[in-house]
Amino acid sequence: MTETHATIPSGAPVFPPGRYGRRREPGRRRPLLVRLLVAAVVAGLSLVAVQQYARYGDPDYDAEVITYTDITDTGVxxxxxxxxxxxxxxxxxxxxxSHDGAEVGRAEVPVDAAPGERHLTVRHRVATTARPFIGEVVRCRPAG
Known part of the structure; x- marks a missing residue:
């Protein structure tokens, strides 16, 4: 009698014992190395996040425009x-x-807070060389 595909059982192949060497057992191979690599990557990313937050996050000096009004040919x-x-x-x-985006006026405005005060509302007129379209605060920095 010859073997046919109908008589061979399906599934994993069967090898003669000891003929092809020892087979690896499935499972964890180097769990300590993987954990150390993951910890190093997390520590590196945390360091980068802290540096970026210190540079760009939650500044002590922050400003926002409430409104810009009284637009004339000489100022805003x-x-x-x-x-x-x-x-x-x-x-x-x-x-x-100006309307085309060109800078037509610039001013540095000193701002002083009273003791115990953190938020100030300031009004300032910026002189311009042409008719402005918008007035904006570029940045605020520590005085000195």
Whole structure:
């Protein structure tokens, strides 16, 4: 009698014992190495995140434009809110831009907070060389 496909059982092949060497057991091979690599990657990413937060996150000196009004050919009035450290001082850079995006005016505005105060509302008129389209706060930095 000859073997046919109908008589060979399906599934994993059967090898003669001891003929092809020892087969690996399925499971964890190097769990300590994998854990150390994962810990190193997490530590590296955490370090990068902390550095980026220190550089770009939650600044002590922050400003936002409330409104810009009274637009004329010679200037624009900018109302903005500044956050500084309690009782601190800042210098804010304001700029006015024309409709095509060109800068037509710039001003540095000193801001001083009273003791115990962190949020200030400031109004300043920026003189321009042409008719502005928008007034904005570029940045605020510590005074000094």
């Amino acid at each position: 009035q900018v109302d903005f809110r500044v956050t500084v450290p309690e009782g601190g001082a800042a210098v804010c850079l304001l700029r006015a831009r």
